[in-house]
Amino acid sequence: MQDNARAMVLASFAADSLALGVHWIYDASKIANEYGRVETFIRPKEDSYHPTKDRGEFTHYGDQQLVLLESVAVKNGFDLNDFSDRWQGFFQDYNGYFDAATKETLQNFSKRNDPQSSGSPSNDLAGTSRIAPLVLCYSNDLGALVETAKVQTRMTHRDPLTVRCAEFFARVAWKNLRGTPPVTAVTEVAQETFPETIIAEWVEEGLESKSMDSVSAIANFGQSCHTSDAFPGVIHLIAKYENDLREGLIQAVMAGGDNAARGMAVGMILGAYLGEEQLPEPWVTELKKREEIQNLLSQIG
Numbered sequence: 001m002q003d004n005a006r007a008m009v010l011a012s013f014a015a016d017s018l019a020l021g022v023h024w025i026y027d028a029s030k031i032a033n034e035y036g037r038v039e040t041f042i043r044p045k046e047d048s049y050h051p052t053k054d055r056g057e058f059t060h061y062g063d064q065q066l067v068l069l070e071s072v073a074v075k076n077g078f079d080l081n082d083f084s085d086r087w088q089g090f091f092q093d094y095n096g097y098f099d100a101a102t103k104e105t106l107q108n109f110s111k112r113n114d115p116q117s118s119g120s121p122s123n124d125l126a127g128t129s130r131i132a133p134l135v136l137c138y139s140n141d142l143g144a145l146v147e148t149a150k151v152q153t154r155m156t157h158r159d160p161l162t163v164r165c166a167e168f169f170a171r172v173a174w175k176n177l178r179g180t181p182p183v184t185a186v187t188e189v190a191q192e193t194f195p196e197t198i199i200a201e202w203v204e205e206g207l208e209s210k211s212m213d214s215v216s217a218i219a220n221f222g223q224s225c226h227t228s229d230a231f232p233g234v235i236h237l238i239a240k241y242e243n244d245l246r247e248g249l250i251q252a253v254m255a256g257g258d259n260a261a262r263g264m265a266v267g268m269i270l271g272a273y274l275g276e277e278q279l280p281e282p283w284v285t286e287l288k289k290r291e292e293i294q295n296l297l298s299q300i301g
Helices: 002-020 028-035 060-075 080-092 100-112 132-137 142-156 160-177 182-193 198-208 214-221 227-240 245-254 259-274 281-285 290-298
Strands: none
Touching: 002 060, 002 132, 002 160, 002 245, 002 259, 002 281, 002 290, 028 245, 060 080, 060 132, 060 259, 060 290, 080 100, 080 142, 100 142, 132 142, 132 160, 132 259, 142 160, 160 182, 160 198, 160 227, 160 259, 182 198, 182 227, 182 259, 198 227, 214 227, 214 245, 227 245, 227 259, 245 259
């Protein structure tokens, strides 16, 4: 199980890096025409959202997941104060993109420095998508996993539904690590923990779209950062590529929009179930932070 848990974290990082070069291009036909099928890491262009980044680096989402991984490894568990200190310190001289959630959270920290109440009201999926290090750390303690997933999300994204989605994906990944197939896991978690909620409706919509072309399905749901748009698309990708991690992450990118947050969630779930054998070797070896990530992973579990 620990091997799959580490693969889960690597797959989430790889998904973010794969999306980096075309992140937030909403015209999917532009991605296809100008970049072709995105199967390898791409250096962002000067007019992109990430012009300071190089091939194999991360968006600001992956960067924050790395801060979380470091905190969890050093503290041998999740410590909100340590995570918040590292998170704030990381952004003090950050040479990358600052999204609205990050800007507002930093402003709130400057006023009251309370990690439990400084989060922005953002409902972006990115706050939920970076929890893979917590699933690894608490792979044998579901209660602790659920609580820490919600707390870390709330630190920057305090929209209640987005926080609940962090719990949803934590519970799904926990089942995947125990061999439960992703479609079965998302169905069970929706029925057991989120019955008669909008989350259960999103799960149903995502599963029902399995036969559709992924670019079209995600365009129908919405390509944006917002959880209400992104969540059904994540479920679609999980269902359609349940046994094909590589294709699932490629299609997450090709659908455009906020493909980084979408891909990180898909990478976490499929990586937890399928393991490192399904993760293309270049997607690991060509990560700029590969050695640092693997050293941190070795300290956990």
